[in-house]
Amino acid sequence: MSDISPARSNPEPGGTPPREVDWLLADADWVLTCDAAMSAIPSGAVAIEGDTLVGVGSSRDIRSRFRGRNEMCLKGCLVAPGLINTHGHAAMSCFRGLGSDLPLERWLTEVIFPAEASHVTPEFVHYGTLLSCIEMLKGGTTTFCDGYFFEEEAARAAQESGIRAVLGQGILDFPTPDQPDPSRFAERAEAFLRSFPPGESRLQPSLFCHSISACGPETLRRVKSICRESGILFQIHLSETASEVEQVIGRYGTRPVHHLDRLGILDDRTLCAHAVWLDREEIDILAARGAGLSHNEESNMKLASGIAPVPELIGAGVRIGLGTDGCASNNDLDLFSEMDMVAKSHKAFRKDPMACSAAAVLRMATRGGSAVLSHQGMTGGIEEGWKADLIVIDLDQPHLTPLYDPISHLVYAAGAGDVRHVWVDGRLVVSNGTILTLDESRIMKEVLRIAGKIAGAS
Numbered sequence: 001m002s003d004i005s006p007a008r009s010n011p012e013p014g015g016t017p018p019r020e021v022d023w024l025l026a027d028a029d030w031v032l033t034c035d036a037a038m039s040a041i042p043s044g045a046v047a048i049e050g051d052t053l054v055g056v057g058s059s060r061d062i063r064s065r066f067r068g069r070n071e072m073c074l075k076g077c078l079v080a081p082g083l084i085n086t087h088g089h090a091a092m093s094c095f096r097g098l099g100s101d102l103p104l105e106r107w108l109t110e111v112i113f114p115a116e117a118s119h120v121t122p123e124f125v126h127y128g129t130l131l132s133c134i135e136m137l138k139g140g141t142t143t144f145c146d147g148y149f150f151e152e153e154a155a156r157a158a159q160e161s162g163i164r165a166v167l168g169q170g171i172l173d174f175p176t177p178d179q180p181d182p183s184r185f186a187e188r189a190e191a192f193l194r195s196f197p198p199g200e201s202r203l204q205p206s207l208f209c210h211s212i213s214a215c216g217p218e219t220l221r222r223v224k225s226i227c228r229e230s231g232i233l234f235q236i237h238l239s240e241t242a243s244e245v246e247q248v249i250g251r252y253g254t255r256p257v258h259h260l261d262r263l264g265i266l267d268d269r270t271l272c273a274h275a276v277w278l279d280r281e282e283i284d285i286l287a288a289r290g291a292g293l294s295h296n297e298e299s300n301m302k303l304a305s306g307i308a309p310v311p312e313l314i315g316a317g318v319r320i321g322l323g324t325d326g327c328a329s330n331n332d333l334d335l336f337s338e339m340d341m342v343a344k345s346h347k348a349f350r351k352d353p354m355a356c357s358a359a360a361v362l363r364m365a366t367r368g369g370s371a372v373l374s375h376q377g378m379t380g381g382i383e384e385g386w387k388a389d390l391i392v393i394d395l396d397q398p399h400l401t402p403l404y405d406p407i408s409h410l411v412y413a414a415g416a417g418d419v420r421h422v423w424v425d426g427r428l429v430v431s432n433g434t435i436l437t438l439d440e441s442r443i444m445k446e447v448l449r450i451a452g453k454i455a456g457a458s
């Protein structure tokens, strides 16, 4: 059980006195660094100064070098990097579970798009995103990548919560809740970028073209060019269902990845969500261009979209993170259950227990996610000089006893409810399972009020 108490700094006799830092977290049973070798440090410790990890190692070593203004003894706990959710629509927590058990096209056109036209307002996005930030932070997610409407409100919510986020303004060639005139999509995108608080490194803007079906070639080209000029991430839903691929072939005479490649969309600042239906050539193009993917297995399974070729993508060197998608197609934002499902579904689909290992899945949820968001060297690992985005798991529980392999434990046995403490950018935002930055019960009440109107209208 973790305890905020002095961690007994231990200077070497006659040596330099320990450096004083903001936080010294010591005596953890394990520190999972998620470094390139996915190493785990037994009896480990970390030191945090400001927003940065300044010491990572054995408790003995770190205690000899640092003394914390705040110290925590983490006996019975595991420390891991904060998880990274690379695809979602945070505000859609207000639609949690709406239209369950339909395939993607019917779910979108019969339920979600009409509900969005009637109910999505700045207030909906603000409270839906706040609720999602609470769920994500309490469940060990410290970064999320988003795409929705009125995304200024999502940015405001992320800012209030203390989470790290990439926030994508949604663009379609159809009227949307925040742009009734689709011909003015570029003005909407530019207004969003202008609204973005400058100098806020924890939050980054992005643009999100919904899909090839919803955005014509000119829209895709223009939005990508705005992204290039601004040095920001371009996002798109890609090849989510087999029928979407058939539609693209029917309309453009080529498969979706070739279509995007011909338009010059694919590079290392493009993030494609889903990418379920890919052929060999498309996988090679994605790898050659350095494009990133978000693998959203639970959403793909719930909408019966299919199983993405993850082992082939990893084999080809494509960069992949894990995403939950929105709460209407998952129906939660829990990256622990997502990791468990990803590892098991690929094993079952291939009838091969080695098809997708626990380490490969944890890598996608940490370093992989960081790479597709261009946060590499900053998040997704516990390394000196990187951002202090950390989670502490309480191991002192029946379902986590005994422990032989900490990575296997994190992926197959631990759950979002086992997260005790969370730091983002060096700031403690969840303590003993309680969110410190937001008023959880007030936000739930506001979301219930919004949900009451949605339920009353349907």
Ligand SMILES: CSC[C@H]1O[C@@H](n2cnc3c(O)ncnc32)[C@H](O)[C@@H]1O
Pocket (backbone or CB within 6 Å): 089, 104, 108, 112, 113, 116, 147, 148, 149, 169, 170, 171, 208, 209, 210, 237, 240, 299, 325, 326, 329
């Ligand atoms: C511009 S992104 C927001 C837009 O996307 C819709 N959406 C949510 N989940 C999915 C999905 O899995 N595939 C396609 N579109 C999705 C959301 O409802 C918004 O309209």
Ligand SMILES: [Zn+2]
Pocket (backbone or CB within 6 Å): 087, 088, 089, 237, 273, 325, 326
């Ligand atoms: Zn999506």
